[in-house]
Amino acid sequence: MKGMLATRRPLGRSAVTVCRIALGCGNFGGIGSAPEFFGQGLSEDQAVELMDAAWERGITHFDTADAYGGGRSEVWIGRWIRSRGVRPQLTTKTYNPMQARADRGLRPERIARQLRMSLERLGVEHVELYLAHEFDPQVPLPESFGAFDQAQAEGTIRAYGVSNFDAPQLAAALAAGEPQAIQNSYSLLARQDSRELLALCAERDVGYLAFSPLAGGWLTGKYRRGEPFPAGSRMTQRPGPYQGFVAGQTFDALDRLQAIASSRDTSMAGLALAWLLADARVTQIVIGPGRPEHLAIAGEALERPLTDKERIAVEGALAAGAGRGTERGTDTEAKR
């Protein structure tokens, strides 16, 4: 797995290159950016165990945000970096409030302040990628991008981009500045970007980073028709964003995916990741393991790439179940 992860790809038109799989740290000290879950999610000890295991396997890019766990995610990554004496590549983001009722958004002064605080928490002088975590209808994009341009010129960020933007919003962003990447929810069960947005990325050379590649755990097969959700699983903690998946159509699609996985002797989750890796338009996938054993599927996906025939079969099997869940994952601060 290490050798395969060492293969890097250019991030859009930026000077940054990234590996295909990044460790998502959205569950460190919370569940995404929702203040009502700050202090929950993984503990610092669990996060350290996960970062050690990921690093050991060759996953050297970590994805976080200022508001993940109300700042805990960045603080714990920073402590881990100092204690281990290593430097992963880092993506961080801003938009969401750091606590209930705190300010939010993409005003230039806020961006400058939030970036300064992120660098402080992480204990680094720059991050490789800085993202606008959401579209902000209150602030003209050129103003926000002005702050990103300035940070890039000062060397505190190497590349910038956007997240949770749809195709018209990305087109507007490309007219307003030079975003080099976009991070959106994309998986076999959430394929809203598959046509317009991914085509725009390919055409304008924007790096595409897929988050929630397992649709919040649904593509592992852990949720079963007519059975209670497993204790401690995301559906028992923060079901809101995934409620649309609780439908017979999804379970039917997952049954078909399981049959394909069994026929090639791989896990359903490994197959779902392999499907994303097989798409040349997807620059990187951001996985969200809950514990070290969950990392095994990344190795499986890299070591067992899909043939074209398998890719078509997988897409056909999931066609009817796709698109019922969230487009935004767990990062919005409001409960759904």
Ligand SMILES: NC(=O)c1ccc[n+]([C@@H]2O[C@H](COP(=O)([O-])OP(=O)(O)OC[C@H]3O[C@@H](n4cnc5c(N)ncnc54)[C@H](OP(=O)(O)O)[C@@H]3O)[C@@H](O)[C@H]2O)c1
């Ligand atoms: N830009 C954004 O707005 C945005 C939004 C969401 C996420 N993200 C980023 O993307 C990362 C990944 O997102 P995600 O957590 O939604 O990804 P995901 O991989 O779709 O879902 C992760 C969940 O799936 C389950 N899981 C993962 N690997 C498993 C395995 N091998 N076996 C069984 N269950 C497994 C775990 O669920 P249980 O907890 O139930 O065990 C875990 O919490 C986040 O950490 C964050 O860095 C960004």
